[in-house]
Amino acid sequence: MSERVVITGAAGFIGSHLAEELLNRGYSVIGIDNLLTGDTANIAHLRNRDFEFIKHDVTNYIYIEGPVHYVLHWASPASPIDYLELPIPTLKVGALGTHKALGLAKAKNARFVIASTSEVYGDPLEHPQKETYWGNVNPIGPRGVYDEAKRFAEAITVAYHRFHGLDTKIVRIFNTYGPRMRIRDGRAVPAFISQALRNEKVTVFGDGRQTRSFCYITDLVDGIIRLMLSDTNDPVNIGNPAEMTIEEIARVIIEMTGSTSQIVYHPLPEDDPKVRRPDITRARTLLGWEPKVDLRAGLTSTIEYFRTKV
Ligand code: UDP
Secondary structure, three states, rough: OOOOOEOOOOOHHHHHHHHHHHHHOOOEEEEOOOOOOOOHOOOHHHHHOOOOEOOOOOOOOOOOOOOOOEEEOOOOOHHHHHHHHHHHHHHHHHHHHHHHHHHHHHHHHHHHEEEEEEHEEEOOOOOEEEOOOOEEOOOOOOOOHHHHHHHHHHHHHHHHHHHOOOOOOEEEOOOOEEEOOOHHHOHHHHHHHHHHHOOEEEEEEOOOEEEEOOEHHHHHHHHHHHHOOOOOOEEEEEEEOOEEEEHHHHHHHHHOOOOOOEEEEEEOOOOOOOOOOEEEEHHHHHHHOOOOOHHHHHHHHHHHHHOOOO
């Protein structure tokens, strides 16, 4: 019989790609989502596979019948605009939801993987960011609801590992893009692509000199599955170290879409990190992982997807 994987947040951008790739690799997948920011359209094509969908809010008790081998806790609003609008659900799913997902893993003696984030490093004072860096987070700033929920999620995950002996993994996910991001997601790549495709003004926040490092979704999913199957219990950064400014990526997107859009500059949101780039030495050495898809190849598929949506 196939090993069974429970994915919370399975109707989201990353959750749905993870579900699909695990099905391709022969796992049986149970997807849970309350559809707050997820969408069943992302998983509709999985209907006739070894996939079961449960609509449920994982801040409440999670009941699954039969064996479970892996629990992947992906549920959370994840775009800065979402967690500004949904501060309390964001805190609850990171705290209460992680507790419930850990409880399920413990009851089933399953491996547990938590989706953590580069946001645990806050507005980083160390660059690039290694897993040993503790971060520079404002707990009461607008991003604090997400950053602190994820920091709590890491803390409770490690506590279940140390105290209950649960086999736990922590993946710190850096900026990722690809098909199935929502047009109104608010994050830079989907915002710029949808604005460029409509020949509307492309909204760069601040002076556009802040940096990010963008990873294509298939590379991220490959890294997550390698971590899930690895022996390590330490946090691992997964992201593409190719760093660029936000203005640069806006210009690449305008050029690749053949758009007539102009850039407009809006005020920089509070606590917006000035730089971000993963140090991926740990992923390279422990997982043999390396991103393979370069920015232009990844953007080509992403733009193709957005053309069908705008
Ligand atoms: N950004 C921007 N215009 C937008 C959306 C985002 O200039 O329409 C900027 C944002 O201020 C940040 C960077 O792009 O500096 C990446 O933002 P995103 O929301 O994608 O995620 P973050 O990396 O901040 O979590």
